């Protein structure tokens with residue numbers, strides 16, 4: 001496909017080099033790079049022509065080399081609880097999911113790392129999809145930029161006079177890499193993307209408000225912490241190797257002992273920077289009192305938060321959600337061990353919110369249906 005690269009997702013050094021290659025005098029490269037960065041990520045312009053502090057000739061040269069394009073929305077679903085799920089279309093036609101979860105004190109954007117996934121975690125709907133490819137750095141960053149466009153999340157901090165990137169009254173205050181795919185199987189692009197998202201002169205999401213979740217790609221855990229300084233979550237779901245081998249098959253390659261040892265290597269691990277351990281509650285599978293006690297023992301030497309997730313069943317899933325009284329009994333044991341509010345409130349259950357469901361439904365659509373959707377509605381018609 002012969003299209004210009006997207007300005008979104010180019011790293012700061014790459015952009016500076018590109019400006020130098022375009023003939024921008026060396027003494028101006030730094031300033032121009034910062035101006036463009038600010039237009040892209042603090043002001044959220046959607047057109048190179050709108051970067052009006054940059055002279056016309058340079059804007060034209062930039063436009064000769066790059067496009068500035070957010071992702072296309074192939075589908076949007078909104079839950080009664082305000083959760084929004086988008087299926088974003090990529091340049092090659094593949095689609096990924098991104099979810100926005102509003103809460104009174106914050107707004108979290110859950111982004112994807114891959115189209116599909118190789119890991120086949122048995123409780124996960126995305127695990128039923130084949131891996132198609134890794135997302136590029138541009139596609140990782142563009143999920144945040146596009147969501148901010150849709151939510152009109154740029155002007156608010158400008159209107160309120162906050163400095164570029166200040167975390168004031170934003171719709172999107174947190175980013176979690178818990179969407180489709182395993183981020184640590186796309187580590188290089190993910191690290192670049194997270195460093196762009198957290199750059200203080202642009203999107204400026206605090207590294208403490210960005211959480212990368214992994215099923216346990218052990219060799220990549222410490223390097224990712226060193227490269228990004230973000231928070232870590234582990235998709236744990238079982239407290240012994242036999243069960244984890246079944247639920248999270250990457251455990252056969254990197255068993256629990258190795259995974260927990262790698263967690264202890266996460267840079268700056270402390271009570272102020274704890275690792276989140278996610279544990280999906282599956283009826284009769286991993287929800288006993290004994291497993292709750294084992295979970296507490298297992299994590300005793302790691303500064304940790306525990307996140308119990310009521311399972312969100314999908315058609316054909318081999319599991320059911322643990323009943324509420326079982327979740328409560330399990331949570332009580334975890335609570336007594338000093339882990340506060342361990343149960344995550346289910347969100348967006350009315351909109352196929354289990355990761356990957358929307359994309360699967362989309363993939364199953366016939367070509368004719370997709371053609372119909374792509375045909376513009378007659379003027380005046382409303383959906």
Ligand code: SF4
Nearest residue numbers: 117120121124127181
């Ligand atoms: S839980 Fe994550 S790593 Fe596992 S199959 Fe689903 S998307 Fe892949």
